[in-house]
Amino acid sequence: MTQAFRIENEGLINRDKKLSFKFNGKTYFGYEGDTLASALLANGVHLVGRSFKYHRPRGFFGAGVDEPYAVVQLYRNGETEPNIKATEQELFEGLEAKSVNCWPSVNFDIGAINNFLKIFLPAGFYYKTFMWPKSFWYRIYEPFIRKAAGLGVASTKHDKERYEHKYEYCDLLIAGSGPSGLAGAYAAAKNGAKVILAEDKPRFGGSLLTSDVNIGNQSGKDWAEGIIAELKTMPNVVVKNRSQIFGYYDHNMLVMSEKVSDHLPSTKKYHPNKRLWYIRAKEVLISSGSIERPIVFGNNDTPGVMLSSAAKEYLKVYGVLVGRKPLVFTNNDSGYETAIEFKKHGVDPVVLDSRKNPESEIIDEAKNLGINIKNSYVVVAAQGYKKVKSADIASISEDKKQLGKIENIKCDCICVSGFWTPTIHLASQSGNKTKFKEEIDAFVPGQSKQNEITLGAANGVFSLEETLKTSFTAGSKLSKNITENNNEIAIPNVVEKKSSQHDKFWCVPLPKGKNYKRFLDFQNDVAVSDVEIALREGYRSIEHVKRYTTLGMATDQGKTSNLNGLQLVSEIENKIVPAVGHTTFRPPYTPISIGAIVGREVGKNSKPTRKSPMHSWHEKNNAIFVDAGVWLRPRYYKRGNENLFEGSKREAKNVRTNVGVCDVTTLGKIDIKGPDAAELLNRVYTNAWLKLPVGKARYGVMLREDGIVMDDGTTTRISENHYHMTTTTAQAANVLSHLEYYLQIVWPELNVNVVSTTEQWAGAAIAGPKSRDLLQKLFPNSDVSNEGLPFMGYMEGDLFGVKARIFRISFSGELAYEVNVESDYGNFMWEKIMEVGKEFNIQPYGTEALSTLRIEMGHVAGSELDGRTIPYDNALEGLVSKKKDFIGKRSLQRSAFTAEDRQRVVGVVPLDKKTSIPEGSHLVKDDKAALPNPKLGHISASCWSVEYDNPFSLAILKDGKNMIGQKLFAMSPLKNKVIPVEIVSSHYVDPKGERVRS
Amino acid sequence: MLYINCPHCGMRSQNEFSYGGDASVKRPKLNKEVSDQEWDNFVYNRKSLRGKHLELWQHISGCRQWIKVERDTATHEIFRTFKADEEVA
Known part of the structure; x- marks a missing residue:
């Protein structure tokens, strides 16, 4: 395949390194340094997806994080990831991507029938239609909507990639490496401040990469490169590209997602895929720039309609022409800059300017180059289905209400510029109350809330000279306060072309008799008519309008649509935009991979695993482990083909008849x-x-x-x-x-x-009628007789040279002891107990037998002490x-x-003496009573009594004191069981507690 | 995530601490007769103020000391922190 739209001698890509990739199964070529978007455009591919609701064809609209359309499913190294913006995904050898939201293919999508039914799918359609019958929701509506909705499919496989978290502290954190960020970082770094400079794109420089300006007798791009190179050599500076600061939280903590490996065919060994940085900054300089906003006109979602700044970026950074017959539609001078770049590369653009007589240096240059400019002209509608083929254009009256005669001109792309919207997300997240700036028709940060300052285009300042001046000054001042250094920085000379005032025009009226869809939100198919419906139906708050129409929702969060939506509401409501207000900016600024947020706390790392010093012995002796909080404890020691029931019964029985030993280190x-x-x-x-x-x-x-x-x-x-x-x-x-x-x-x-x-002592409980005999052999020099060590007695002993603590305490109800030694001797102690205990038929017992022993003795534990x-x-x-x-x-x-009928622990035995009662079963008087059947109590713990060889449970029962001897039912609807039971004393075995004192 | 000045350890992130409720609550003295109302006020009733609030935190993954933190419950601004036995003026 040839890259037919790639031009020579322009762009920052590496033409020596050709890369092959696949899109929707077809192989293409691009270069190192391309994004998936630029590489597809270089190959003339404009159709990349289908829209969410109407399944209309979708192309590329932007060139970065603001992209609403080009969301793809990515395949990399055997893994798949949804919701990837083609405009952000860097190309690598072997990349594979597919369109989403279309079936069977992007070229022929059955869902596009919605496009012809769109009259039936206006705002609120789902809310109104899927309301009744109620029972349809789970069975029919929800599965249907789920199938139709969504942008890609999440993998259900285990993610093999590794994600890291990092905590960092700095004096000055700078979000964005455009002119403002570079100047601020440089000044602060020169004062010795600890600086972190973050850029979400692979290349530093922001607007300097594409604008025709001069700083200190160099091109803007060269100046940026020089500054970055110097910053990288400074030990007090961290410079990070591919790193998006997406959230501004309390006490000046910001979170940044660094894409470490996404631009590579596979993650390098020992490298993470992404690294999430938690950064606590003393000061934050927000230099996040601005995003161009569209002008709304008919069929403005047709592939080939894109932001004029994106067209310029594809040309200047990637050497790609987005069309050979471009139409530029603008209300300000930015469109001219794009037109000039086209012209310089031998392409003849037509410029439609909604303004009547604009004059500026930029416009003069365009005129001198012979560019065809039509003033007071607008695009009424784009024509073409899967790609722009022509445009209906017309002159427009000065009040912007009357269209002249409609003409059709051929074009293959429409580059739109409706002026610039400052990216104020971070400032707003920090708590800054934004204010509306009339001159630029947009919100800018107001009074700082935390230690943050917003500069440059993000603050609504579009002059490079002023941006550099304020940013150098701010960088110096903020760092001086911290480091007390004051190194003067000479602010370089700036040469930039002056621009003229933009036109507040943002939406082209519908011509008589035409009913074009004019989209506000491109990702969610929200048209002007949808917002009109919402307002007609009484939605007033902009937050409600957003949720009813889905304007500004989904993965792009309305980066290109919010302000136009506000304009529309303000016009219909006859309110000024600041009175309408904007919706809340919440983190994350852009979608962040769940893996990055989770970090390494997955699987067995999701919580710590604590093991006793005897763990390896348990492992060697076929222990089946169970989680006890964060501890791993043996549940039973499996012999042959034993299951849990058989094994634990054997162990408990052995405690009652001989002697058992249990690891109680976890106490x-x-x-x-x-x-x-x-x-x-x-x-x-x-x-x-x-x-x-x-x-x-x-x-x-x-x-x-x-x-x-x-x-x-x-x-x-x-x-x-x-x-x-x-x-x-x-x-x-x-x-x-x-x-x-x-x-x-x-x-x-x-x-x-x-x-x-807890961790200093290893503990072993020795329980059973033969426990004293065993203990005497373990401590031959100690008097462990009933007189020497009575019940609840304590002594120190010498365990074959190891100092031990001996407690005569019992949880099993048997004659029992607990021996503690320092943890390092835990295994030694255990092995000695097993060795010496052999002649007494000792067996280790796990938590299941431990429970059995305590339940039949009526000892309460966690399941009764349940808060x-x-x-x-x-x-x-x-x-x-x-x-x-x-x-x-x-x-x-x-x-x-103190109530007379207060609940109390009781014992419960099934009448048939056979059926085990599920824990959690409810005790009721009448198993046939109408629901809700009054609950008298619940089964807290169940076991198989080894003493009586039948099931036995404990329960917390209302008026338990007076219920002994009563017959009730234990009901477990979950297990579908109804068991007739008798209430007995909770002390089922040895009610007088004679054994422990024997 | 809050950034809390532990009077024993210095500035530490919130994830090292656990919250311990209203620091102005005083436990009635042992063996003292208290009315139902007084006891309920101690155990259950809290003002849940909006604004400046003196609260207890424990530096549980640090020095394990309980400290007092004067914090705005609406803005999260922390004004001052105190050792457990320090008088709050």
């Missing part, structure tokens, strides 16, 4: 030291703590101030002023914070220190002191908490 551990430690515990726990002797442990329950149980656990007095607290695995962090809060804020007079020691229960509900009221005060005590007097 939270807090070291508490200080003379007031006992007093702190006495205030934190519901029971009394002042008289706990050294060498003894006690079980305690702590409440929140609202009386709800927060956590439970044992605390041991190691020495006079030293305690060892354990918490549940899940609440460890919250309990520590809770203690710190009371010590630092509420009772600072208490002399106590608390610190987490909704008080001590009474958990049958723990015996631990609530009547004498002393403690956190949350006063709340226990609330009437709901």
